[in-house]
Amino acid sequence: MSGNTITPSATCSLSRAARELELRRGEFDLALHLGCVRSVPDEGGGGRRVARAEIDRVRAEAGFPEALRERVKAVGTTDGAALMGVTSTRFTRLARLGLVVPVKFYFNRYRVVVWLYLAEELRQFTTDEQNAPLLSGRTPEGLRDQLDEGLDLRPRNWRGRHMGFLLRQTEDSWARAAVVASLLDPVQVAEIVQDPYERAHLNRLRPAPVSQAAPDSPGARIAERITTADDPDEISWLRADLGQSVCEAREDHPAPRPTPVASTVAALGSAPAAPVGRPAGAPMPAAPPSPASAQRIARERFAAVDDPLRTTESARSRRLLGWLRRRNPDPRPPTAP
Numbered sequence: 001m002s003g004n005t006i007t008p009s010a011t012c013s014l015s016r017a018a019r020e021l022e023l024r025r026g027e028f029d030l031a032l033h034l035g036c037v038r039s040v041p042d043e044g045g046g047g048r049r050v051a052r053a054e055i056d057r058v059r060a061e062a063g064f065p066e067a068l069r070e071r072v073k074a075v076g077t078t079d080g081a082a083l084m085g086v087t088s089t090r091f092t093r094l095a096r097l098g099l100v101v102p103v104k105f106y107f108n109r110y111r112v113v114v115w116l117y118l119a120e121e122l123r124q125f126t127t128d129e130q131n132a133p134l135l136s137g138r139t140p141e142g143l144r145d146q147l148d149e150g151l152d153l154r155p156r157n158w159r160g161r162h163m164g165f166l167l168r169q170t171e172d173s174w175a176r177a178a179v180v181a182s183l184l185d186p187v188q189v190a191e192i193v194q195d196p197y198e199r200a201h202l203n204r205l206r207p208a209p210v211s212q213a214a215p216d217s218p219g220a221r222i223a224e225r226i227t228t229a230d231d232p233d234e235i236s237w238l239r240a241d242l243g244q245s246v247c248e249a250r251e252d253h254p255a256p257r258p259t260p261v262a263s264t265v266a267a268l269g270s271a272p273a274a275p276v277g278r279p280a281g282a283p284m285p286a287a288p289p290s291p292a293s294a295q296r297i298a299r300e301r302f303a304a305v306d307d308p309l310r311t312t313e314s315a316r317s318r319r320l321l322g323w324l325r326r327r328n329p330d331p332r333p334p335t336a337p
Contacts, residue, residue: 010052011040017050021058022065023072030072030103033165034118048169074103074116083119084126086135094134097143098153100125101161105226107211107219113226115154155226156234159183162227166207173252177245178205183229184238192242201255 012020018028021037031037032048037058039048058068075083080100081091094100095115100122102115125131133140139147166179181189181202193199210227213219229235249255 011042011049012052012055013049014039014047017055020055021068023069026074026104027069027072030074030118031068032169033103034072035168036068036071039169071120073119075119075122076114076116080117080119080122083122084135090135090139093139093143093147095154096147096152098157099131099134101157102154103158103161105158107213107222111218111222113222115158156229156231159227159229159234162210172205173245173249174201174255175205177242177249178202179207180238180242180245182206183227184235184242185228188235188239189242192239193246195255197257198246198255 014028014032015025017037018025021028021031023031028037032039037050038054039050042049058064061067077088077091077095081088084091086094091100095102095117100117103118104116106114106116108114126135138144163179163183166182167176170176170179181193189199189202193202209220209223211220211223213223229238
């Protein structure tokens with residue numbers, strides 16, 4: 001076995017690592033995102049794992065586990081305002097202006113977005129003397145005008161931070177391009193990546209949704225709005241980044257696509273004879289497809305638009321059958337009247 005290979009016994013699952021590091025799962029996820037705990041890909045394709053050596057390193061740090069918990073502590077608006085010594089209204093204004101950046105979000109029972117911020121970053125912002133005018137007194141006029149116009153940089157700042165989290169966890173060039181594509185509307189992606197097989201490959205590598213809400217539910221639709229870029233400047237930047245990432249991925253290795261039909265026919269060698277049809281006489285009319293069959297055919301046709309690789313084999317079989325029929329016409333003489 002190679003010395004660079006990490007065996008399963010040298011790593012543990014994310015849930016096991018969270019228990020050994022004495023963190024709740026939400027805290028552990030933040031520790032991974034922030035780089036406090038490093039993970040490695042599972043060689044068996046089962047997600048990511050944490051090396052035993054990494055767990056030992058973190059446990060050996062001074063002040064464990066309190067110091068680690070403090071580094072990943074996330075607070076909401078009320079606790080964040082108390083931590084900074086300002087009102088909740090002023091704290092929200094600072095967040096909308098992008099002066100404090102959220103690290104995650106969730107929905108409360110009223111489907112209202114609740115933003116969370118790192119307590120450590122809020123303390124750093126408060127202790128910086130340059131930020132003192134923002135913590136007391138009137139908000140500068142230019143900033144007030146932006147707030148009156150509806151400025152809210154919380155979703156955009158979260159997207160930028162989240163994209164950085166995802167990029168640090170992958171090394172594959174196509175997976176990195178998929179991270180960028182996940183923040184754009186599908187129409188924008190189709191304009192940049194015009195090859196349908198490349199778009200299908202990006203879609204398969206798309207990161208998991210940040211929200212656990214059921215598809216098409218109100219929560220899922222709100223999460224989709226948050227995770228999709230809507231600012232013109234942000235969209236322009238992401239489009240340029242996606243184009244560059246796809247070019248680099250193509251140079252690394254092409255996206256998977258079906259093999260040409262001609263090569264498949266050559267590999268088969270001599271084609272078998274076509275099956276003999278029914279005896280002479282009136283042909284039996286074909287029965288109409290059942291409702292279940294009709295729904296299956298409709299689903300397959302719809303899936304072919306979204307992922308052309310799904311129906312490649314069936315399309316190849318139909319073309320091959322047509323080729324065989326042209327080579328082996330029906331030898332029966334025409335039926336006498």
